[in-house]
Amino acid sequence: MKYAAAIAVGTLALAAHAGEREAELIRLVRQDCGSCHGMTLKGGLGLPLTPEALGDKPADSLVSTVMNGRPGTAMPPWKTIISEQDAEWIVKRLLEGFPEEK
Amino acid sequence: MMRWFTLLAASLLAGCVQMQSVRGTGDLGVVIERANGRVAVVETTGKTVLGRIEGLGDLSHASVVFSRDGRYAYVFGRDGGLTKVDLLTATIAKRVMQAGNSIGGAISQDGRLVVAQNYQPGGIKVFDAASLELLSEVPAAYGTEGKHSKVVGLADLTGNRFAYALFDAGQIWVTDLSDPRNPKTEKFAAGNQPYDGLVTPDGRHYLAGLFGEDGIALLDTWRPQDGARKILGGYGRGQEKLPVFKMPHLRGWAMAGGNAYLPAIGSHEVLVVDARNWQGVHRIPVKGQPVFVMARPDGRQVWVNFAFPDNGWVQVIDTVAGKVVQTLEPGKAILHMEFTPRGEAVWLSARDDNKVVVYDTATFKPLTTLPMQAPSGIFFTTRAARTGF
Structure with a gap:
């Protein structure tokens, strides 16, 4: 019983941790990606990141763009800031319509 | 009875506005609360918020x-909204949607024209400063395929002229609006991907920072026949460029002792340039990639904030010593700085701490903190009287 409770607590803690990371990533995308792509992600110096704008691009190439940047453009590599999993999560959410900051 | 009624109506109206007594605007300003689409009207004498406009x-x-009388703030929104805000009544005087995606604007030498610089559709638009009526526009068309460039670095010059740079076309354009319905534009090759521009305080030299290559494009607007030339080419040569997570801003013109202080791009340095011959003098190492490099009005200090992930720091360069003399941590995500008219204090926006912090520039001690929702730009009315602001 105690063991089960410990697992439950552990799972909760993990979920809380994931929620926190997601909140950080939402903020990062809205605020810091937003400084080029616009806070609403409708574009600025950088291209729009709305589902309509990204529609036909494969997710793995978008993840690669986030991680490695695009040479010759102003898009920097973010791999020193976020993990591959973070980038995958961001791209998935971008393709669905990115969540607002809470 | 009628007169009494009118009087009552007038006082009721007056009750609606947030500032009731007669006052000047020389110590007023606005803070952008960007998440909420709101601006706060502030005053720098008592360091308070006078009102908010949603x-x-x-x-x-x-x-x-x-506006040149310091009463109205023209706010250029990213969504193309241009709003004329009355600082005295804390109300919207006029508002138009002028583009799909905008990046800023400028006001003419005579104060009659407000010009917006747009990403989408790429170009500039000219408005009557009183009515916000559209007078003319200059599409930033380039090449042979009818492409339009994003416009950056718009700055006012003398004679109701405006200089700006075309990010995608690699050009500097100067548009003469002395006849505002018939713009006349001269074009100059600038270099690869100009990302922002500024004009010197005398309105003579226009500089456009280049993202796509080393160096800065310089146009002497008193000698346009010479064209734009590149300065500081190869100034950072041999160094590997760091990833740029945020473009530097060249708005905060910093000049002291005949030298100009500029943010390096892709390195942790402030560039010092001799403004007489535009040669590099030295480079000052700083804590991150600079975004704003702004001189205190007397030029003795230059304050620097940084791009993500170093945006919690602010450093102060003493221009006599030629090095950083203070490193401050005013809050999370310091996006902008603005000096009071004579520079005894500086206001800093800490976006992720939802506050604006005011520092004493002599003691480097915080004087007060004002709660704000995700503050970004801070703008004081002293800009009304300065070329390039």
Whole structure:
């Protein structure tokens, strides 16, 4: 019983941790990606990141763009800031319509 | 009875506005609360918020210029909204949607024209400063395929001329609006991907920072026949460029002792340039990639904030010593700085701490903190009287 409770607590803690990371990533995308792509992600110096704008691009190439940047453009590599999993999560959410900051 | 009624109506109206007594505007300003589409009207003498104005749309990357009487703030929103805000009544005097995606604007030498610089559709638009009526526009068309460039670095010059740079076309354009309905534009090759521009305080030299290559494009607007030339080419040569998570801003013109202080791009340095011959003098190492490099009005200090992930720091360069003399941590995500008219204090916006912090520039001690929702740009009315602001 105690063991089960410990697992439950552990799972909760993990979920809380994931929620926190997601909140950080939402903020990062809205605020810091937003400084080029616009806070609403409708574009600025950088291209729009709305589902309509990204529609036909494969997710793995978008993840690669986030991680490695695009040479010759102003898009920097973010791999020193976020993990591959973070980038995958961001791209998935971008393709669905990115969540607002809470 | 009628007169009494009118009087009552008038006083009721007066009750609606937030500032009731007669006052000047020399110590007023606005703070962009970007998440809420709101601006706060502030005064720098008592360091207080006088009122808030809602409904200005998407204010990410919003910028502001002031009418020459210092009463109205023209707020350029990212969504193309241009709002004329009355600082004395804290109300919207006029508002138009002028583009799909905008990056800022400028006001003419005579104060009659407000010009917006747009990403989408790429170009500039000219408005009557009183009515916000559209007078003319200059599409930033380039090449042979009818492409339009994003416009950056718009700055006012003397004679109701405006200089700006075309990010995608690699050009500097100077548009003469002495006849505002018939713009006349001269074009100059600038270099690869100009990302922002500024004009020197005398209105003579226009500089456009280049992202796509080393160096800065310089146009002497008193000698346009010479064209734009590149300065500081190869100044950072041999160094590997760091990833740029945020473009530097060249708005905060910093000049002291005949030298100009400019943010390096892709390195942790402030560039010092001799403004007489535009040669590099030295480079000052700083804590991160600079975004704003701004001189205190007397030029003795230069304050620097940084791009993500170093945006919690602010450093102060003493221009006599030629090095950093203070490193401050005013809050999370310091996006902008603005000096009071004579520079005894500086206001700093800490976006992720939802506050503006005011520092004493002599003691480097915080004087007060004002709660704000995700503050970004801070703009004081002293800009009304300065070329390039």
